[in-house]
Amino acid sequence: DAVMTQSPLSLPVTLGQPASISCRSSQSLVYSDGITYLTWFQQRPGQSPRRLIYKVSNRDSGVPDRFSGSGSGTDFTLKISRVEAEDVGVYYCMQGTHWPLTFGQGTRLEIK
Amino acid sequence: EVQLLESGGGLVQPGGSLRLSCAASGFTFSNYAMGWVRQTPGKGLEWVSEISGSGGNRFYADSVKGRFTISRDNSKNTLYLQMNSLRAEDTAVYYCAKEVASESYGHFPSWGQGTLVTVSS
Numbered sequence: 001d002a003v004m005t006q007s008p009l010s011l012p013v014t015l016g017q018p019a020s021i022s023c024r025s026s027q028s029l030v031y032s033d034g035i036t037y038l039t040w041f042q043q044r045p046g047q048s049p050r051r052l053i054y055k056v057s058n059r060d061s062g063v064p065d066r067f068s069g070s071g072s073g074t075d076f077t078l079k080i081s082r083v084e085a086e087d088v089g090v091y092y093c094m095q096g097t098h099w100p101l102t103f104g105q106g107t108r109l110e111i112k
Numbered sequence: 113e114v115q116l117l118e119s120g121g122g123l124v125q126p127g128g129s130l131r132l133s134c135a136a137s138g139f140t141f142s143n144y145a146m147g148w149v150r151q152t153p154g155k156g157l158e159w160v161s162e163i164s165g166s167g168g169n170r171f172y173a174d175s176v177k178g179r180f181t182i183s184r185d186n187s188k189n190t191l192y193l194q195m196n197s198l199r200a201e202d203t204a205v206y207y208c209a210k211e212v213a214s215e216s217y218g219h220f221p222s223w224g225q226g227t228l229v230t231v232s233s
């Protein structure tokens with residue numbers, strides 16, 4: 001299985017400051033079609049997961065442009081340029097390249 | 113607007129069975145693969161199962177293979193998860209999630225609100 005490892009697991013951030021979450025895979029996430037199926041989800045307290053970023057760097061409709069995704073191969077990053085109060089929650093990466101689909105452990109973002 | 117509404121969760125004894133349903137609306141159900149993802153209390157997300165739009169292809173996590181069965185009724189716009197031989201470690205919130213195409217997996221742009229399954233004596 002492709003093991004997804006996120007860091008840090010806890011991320012205290014001051015409002016207005018940037019935040020960065022790392023996600024590393026135990027296997028390359030480049031599929032045979034050349035596309036890298038790495039997705040980021042946000043789960044706010046008491047809510048279902050919400051997709052933010054797909055195929056490494058594509059933002060979903062309605063996602064603020066302060067969220068960005070980057071990376072390649074096995075190393076990926078989710079960045080928030082300026083954290084706002086509504087960004088509190090847990091962030092998960094997920095790989096869709098290999099069966100079984102696997103998620104990272106989650107990174108809990110809180111306001112410092 | 114895509115809407116996914118899970119139901120069927122509850123308290124069940126170890127070894128028991130439960131069937132979850134996910135009623136879909138706002139899109140042409142048969143055109144999209146669907147999946148189940150679970151979240152154990154206070155912990156992370158775990159992929160459980162997926163099914164193609166036609167229902168002809170099904171995929172399972174090793175942890176549920178042979179015990180859970182995913183199915184769909186495209187005439188009723190409903191996804192199901194039949195869970196047998198339930199164990200304490202199956203206790204979780206179960207989410208259904210929509211895919212982006214009939215034979216495309218691991219994208220999950222839309223999720224339901226989840227239904228809680230508790231396996232305990």
